[in-house]
Amino acid sequence: MTHAQPACTAAAAAALLALSAAATAAPPAPEAAYTAMSAEELADYLIFEAGGFDLDAETQDGGTARERMTQDRTQKVCSAIARSGKDLDRATAAKISALADETIEFPEDGVALGDWQRGEEIARSGFGYRIGHRVDDHDSRTPGGNCYACHQLDPNEIAYGTVGPSLTGYGRLRGTSEAMLKHTYQILYNPNLFFPCTTMPRFGHHGTLTQQQIADVMAYLLDPESPVNQEPAQTAEAESAAAD
Amino acid sequence: MTCAGARPCSQWRTYHNDDTTVRREGELPVIKTTTTAAAPAAILYIPLSVVLSASALADDLRAPEDVLQELIDNNESAYLTQSEQNIMMMPDNAALWTAEEGKALFEEARGPNNKSLETCDLGKGPGVVEGVYVELPRFFDDTGRVMDLESRLAYCMTSIQGFSPEDPEVKQRHGSDSDMMKLQTYIASRSSGLPWNPPMDHPLEQAMRDAGEVLFYRRAGTSDFSCATCHSNTGKRIRASVLPNINEPHEWTKAISWPAYRVGHQQVRSSHHRIRGCYWQMRQPQSIPGSDAAIALMSYWTDAARGEPAILPDKKR
Numbered sequence: 001m002t003h004a005q006p007a008c009t010a011a012a013a014a015a016l017l018a019l020s021a022a023a024t025a026a027p028p029a030p031e032a033a034y035t036a037m038s039a040e041e042l043a044d045y046l047i048f049e050a051g052g053f054d055l056d057a058e059t060q061d062g063g064t065a066r067e068r069m070t071q072d073r074t075q076k077v078c079s080a081i082a083r084s085g086k087d088l089d090r091a092t093a094a095k096i097s098a099l100a101d102e103t104i105e106f107p108e109d110g111v112a113l114g115d116w117q118r119g120e121e122i123a124r125s126g127f128g129y130r131i132g133h134r135v136d137d138h139d140s141r142t143p144g145g146n147c148y149a150c151h152q153l154d155p156n157e158i159a160y161g162t163v164g165p166s167l168t169g170y171g172r173l174r175g176t177s178e179a180m181l182k183h184t185y186q187i188l189y190n191p192n193l194f195f196p197c198t199t200m201p202r203f204g205h206h207g208t209l210t211q212q213q214i215a216d217v218m219a220y221l222l223d224p225e226s227p228v229n230q231e232p233a234q235t236a237e238a239e240s241a242a243a244d
Numbered sequence: 245m246t247c248a249g250a251r252p253c254s255q256w257r258t259y260h261n262d263d264t265t266v267r268r269e270g271e272l273p274v275i276k277t278t279t280t281a282a283a284p285a286a287i288l289y290i291p292l293s294v295v296l297s298a299s300a301l302a303d304d305l306r307a308p309e310d311v312l313q314e315l316i317d318n319n320e321s322a323y324l325t326q327s328e329q330n331i332m333m334m335p336d337n338a339a340l341w342t343a344e345e346g347k348a349l350f351e352e353a354r355g356p357n358n359k360s361l362e363t364c365d366l367g368k369g370p371g372v373v374e375g376v377y378v379e380l381p382r383f384f385d386d387t388g389r390v391m392d393l394e395s396r397l398a399y400c401m402t403s404i405q406g407f408s409p410e411d412p413e414v415k416q417r418h419g420s421d422s423d424m425m426k427l428q429t430y431i432a433s434r435s436s437g438l439p440w441n442p443p444m445d446h447p448l449e450q451a452m453r454d455a456g457e458v459l460f461y462r463r464a465g466t467s468d469f470s471c472a473t474c475h476s477n478t479g480k481r482i483r484a485s486v487l488p489n490i491n492e493p494h495e496w497t498k499a500i501s502w503p504a505y506r507v508g509h510q511q512v513r514s515s516h517h518r519i520r521g522c523y524w525q526m527r528q529p530q531s532i533p534g535s536d537a538a539i540a541l542m543s544y545w546t547d548a549a550r551g552e553p554a555i556l557p558d559k560k561r
């Protein structure tokens with residue numbers, strides 16, 4: 001994981017605040033300091049210097065909450081674009097995409113499909129990486145990918161999100177060519193390659209899914225046996241047959 | 245909560261045990277026969293207005309169920325209409341009791357100084373409660389800061405009543421039984437139906453609102469989430485929940501109408517409890533109540549609902 005340097009402007013602002021605090025004994029009036037900063041600087045200051053968050057908490061990935069809050073380049077650029085309400089311009093899109101391309105690491109033995117059943121568990125599970133008042137204990141359970149929060153997958157599952165497109169029939173419609181496997185791996189590793197500033201998380205980039213887990217989720221998406229690639233009626237029939 | 249007051253106890257228990265009961269034919273004839281699409285609220289409101297008679301709502305305040313119904317009637321929104329049983333049970337909102345308890349607490353002489361909160365200035369002068377909540381967060385001269393309701397209450401409880409910040413009265417922030425939730429719910433309920441109108445005249449109010457906007461769109465962490473990831477589209481779902489869109493004030497007013505009774509938690513919850521929950525879902529650090537970061541976020545989200553009527557107290561999933 002790469003992290004940008006904390007903004008030095010926040011440090012400058014802190015110095016300003018310290019000055020005004022020294023001048024008056026009462027609790028520091030933040031007016032001068034706050035209004036001297038840009039909105040971005042003030043936001044960073046409120047997060048990193050003004051006690052907005054419990055930043056010293058440890059995280060599951062062996063770091064601190066402070067690192068979680070520190071933006072990398074992709075996060076920073078994509079946040080500013082979203083806030084502006086403007087469409088992503090071509091040049092920026094190309095940069096974000098190139099940044100993704102540079103950092104994608106492929107498995108040594110090539111991209112292959114894993115086990116769709118394990119992949120299904122990963123797709124359903126929203127467990128993992130949550131910190132704060134209830135910390136997910138990764139020793140008790142493996143973190144998931146939470147794909148159902150945003151995507152439809154198994155056509156028989158009704159509790160699916162719609163933040164992302166439906167992936168029902170993903171493998172049935174697109175096949176399992178080597179090119180398709182590579183394409184899907186790249187999306188799971190860092191979807192910004194094809195969808196710059198997408199809301200989909202960078203599972204491989206952040207290491208929130210291991211290469212084995214990515215292979216398993218890919219099987220859930222692409223394996224002809226996976227429920228994702230069954231016709232809805234067929235799956236229902238198969239289920240009732242199995243229940244008999 | 246004891247089974248007292250004008251409301252029939254059986255109805256109270258039914259509500260508490262099974263929130264979906266009203267949907268069954270014949271079980272609660274009063275509710276069933278009166279809840280036609282046209283005029284459920286006025287009739288259902290009677291039992292509670294009896295309970296609340298000592299503190300009858302002023303003319304410009306409106307029952308939360310009426311406010312919600314009007315929003316639903318005037319707008320097409322899958323978010324506003326997603327929970328039919330919550331809408332039907334609005335008049336029987338347990339948070340209304342919490343508000344009544346808060347009223348008693350507000351008026352009671354308490355703390356080392358044995359004072360009530362009736363000299364607490366929530367933005368419109370000492371003791372004024374009506375209409376203050378829809379104009380928070382705001383800048384306060386006496387502290388030189390922009391404050392939200394929760395931090396302002398903590399300030400009044402310490403400076404007027406003499407509580408220490410470590411006393412449970414001030415420190416305990418969550419749960420229907422906490423003083424903080426009771427007081428917040430009371431004060432907020434006295435803004436029901438009024439349009440959100442947080443002041444932006446002071447430079448700090450504007451600066452905090454703008455920083456809050458940055459925070460709302462700020463992506464970070466292992467999932468690259470920002471609030472906007474989930475709250476800047478209309479009609480999108482996370483799993484089975486329809487998400488409110490901050491760019492649609494008629495949706496966002498319900499989103500920020502806290503305190504609300506959360507059926508899933510069986511507790512009245514605050515704005516900050518919601519913020520904490522969403523940061524947790526985002527895999528980002530725990531937000532600190534009363535921090536300027538949390539207040540900035542609230543300044544932005546309140547500004548985003550400007551002009552739309554508040555639904556207070558609300559009832560949510």
